[in-house]
Amino acid sequence: MDLQPTPDELKKLIELAYLGEWLINAHHDADFQDEAATAAMQKLLAGARIPEVEQDVETGNYYLTSDWTDRLYDQYILDYDDHVFWDELTERLAQRDLARDRGVPIDQVNRDEDIRELRPREEHYRRELEEHGVERLELTDDF
Numbered sequence: 395m396d397l398q399p400t401p402d403e404l405k406k407l408i409e410l411a412y413l414g415e416w417l418i419n420a421h422h423d424a425d426f427q428d429e430a431a432t433a434a435m436q437k438l439l440a441g442a443r444i445p446e447v448e449q450d451v452e453t454g455n456y457y458l459t460s461d462w463t464d465r466l467y468d469q470y471i472l473d474y475d476d477h478v479f480w481d482e483l484t485e486r487l488a489q490r491d492l493a494r495d496r497g498v499p500i501d502q503v504n505r506d507e508d509i510r511e512l513r514p515r516e517e518h519y520r521r522e523l524e525e526h527g528v529e530r531l532e533l534t535d536d537f
Contacts, residue, residue, distance in 0.1 A: 404442060411438050412458060413470055480523060488515035 399407060415435045418428045439447045439456035446459050458466075485505070492511055493500040505512065522530070 401444070404444065405446070408438060408442060408447070408458070409466060411435050412463070412466060416471065480520075484516045484519040484523065485512070487519045488512045491515050 412435065415428075415431045418431045422428075436456055439458070442456075446462050447456055448459060449456050489500055489503045489505070489512065492508060492515060493503045496502075503512075
């Protein structure tokens with residue numbers, strides 16, 4: 395494959411690869427990294443030859459400058475994390491409530507099959523969390 399991206403396209407490709415590799419590896423410790431993702435990212439960075447990509451003299455690994463990674467973190471990763479947190483919280487609370495109402499364990503609630511019953515509950519929590527955040531969420535004493 396012979397790609398000839400423009401400088402702007404190359405930077406966008408690097409950003410996409412960085413964010414993808416981050417999504418795969420950021421939540422794992424060093425023993426559980428996806429080495430193929432890391433190797434692909436290193437190969438891309440090695441061939442980039444742009445000032446925003448530097449090489450560690452001790453390890454030989456390539457990396458993005460901190461200004462670039464800080465911008466990507468602020469622009470994409472924080473927003474992604476925020477959306478995932480609130481979406482997961484509303485979905486899990488709705489599943490918990492439906493399971494309680496049915497008197498079954500939560501793993502017996504199937505999102506695809508029970509979507510009609512889950513949606514109103516999710517919307518209830520979504521409105522609550524938009525208005526009050528986690529301020530009114532409480533754990534019971536038997537926690």
